[in-house]
Amino acid sequence: MGLSGVVILWYTSHKITSRGEERRVLPAERQKKILSWLQQEGHLKISDLSRRLQVSEMTVHRDVRVLVDQGRVVKTYGGISLASPPVDAPGRGSSTCAYCRRPVDDRLSMTANHADGSVETYCCPHCALLACAQGPSQPRSLLGRDFLLGHTVGAAAGWYVMGADIPTLCCEPQALLFGERQDAERFVRGFGGEIFDFDEATREIQLRMNRPHTACCHQEAGRE
Numbered sequence: 399m400g401l402s403g404v405v406i407l408w409y410t411s412h413k414i415t416s417r418g419e420e421r422r423v424l425p426a427e428r429q430k431k432i433l434s435w436l437q438q439e440g441h442l443k444i445s446d447l448s449r450r451l452q453v454s455e456m457t458v459h460r461d462v463r464v465l466v467d468q469g470r471v472v473k474t475y476g477g478i479s480l481a482s483p484p485v486d487a488p489g490r491g492s493s494t495c496a497y498c499r500r501p502v503d504d505r506l507s508m509t510a511n512h513a514d515g516s517v518e519t520y521c522c523p524h525c526a527l528l529a530c531a532q533g534p535s536q537p538r539s540l541l542g543r544d545f546l547l548g549h550t551v552g553a554a555a556g557w558y559v560m561g562a563d564i565p566t567l568c569c570e571p572q573a574l575l576f577g578e579r580q581d582a583e584r585f586v587r588g589f590g591g592e593i594f595d596f597d598e599a600t601r602e603i604q605l606r607m608n609r610p611h612t613a614c615c616h617q618e619a620g621r622e
């Protein structure tokens with residue numbers, strides 16, 4: 399390296415430290431911090447980030463622009479949020495089921511939010527129940543939709559109807575999710591089937607998977 403190179407290097411590093419702004423923290427490190435704060439807090443203000451990272455708001459905007467371009471962050475009024483699907487919007491995460499790889503039907507889908515921040519979407523309660531029964535750990539939250547009313551239902555508090563006399567809409571044996579036991583009972587009076595709570599349903603779906611007469615889409619996964 400020639401003398402001019404050394405001078406430029408000295409000048410560059412000197413300029414950064416004397417401004418006291420960048421503090422030699424790499425943009426990638428700041429961006430990682432921004433993402434982890436967002437995962438914990440959901441929403442952050444630019445001014446707040448500027449204070450926490452001890453960089454100018456202009457620097458924060460540069461970091462945010464990188465994250466927005468990567469599709470990981472969205473700008474909101476006065477700040478930023480994570481681009482991943484919010485917990486109250488099941489089915490918007492990915493277009494294939496994390497368990498059976500079928501395309502996801504929004505109406506029947508369930509969405510798991512894991513402790514590490516990852517999100518998985520299942521095509522229907524059948525796959526969500528099997529994934530819970532067989533997975534190494536339970537998701538932090540698992541949400542689906544009430545089969546009749548369409549509103550969001552937490553899986554653990556939901557009611558599952560199996561064996562109803564309606565065509566199979568997704569996976570066999572079919573499990574339908576209801577928010578209220580009364581609604582599940584009303585449905586069963588019309589279409590038959592049995593009602594299970596979440597724990598019972600995770601056991602029952604595995605039992606039904608293993609019944610030899612059941613024609614099933616993922617027997618290998620159920621039998622192991």
Ligand SMILES: [Zn+2]
Nearest residue numbers: 495498521525
């Ligand atoms: Zn599936």
Ligand SMILES: [Zn+2]
Nearest residue numbers: 521522568569
């Ligand atoms: Zn399915």
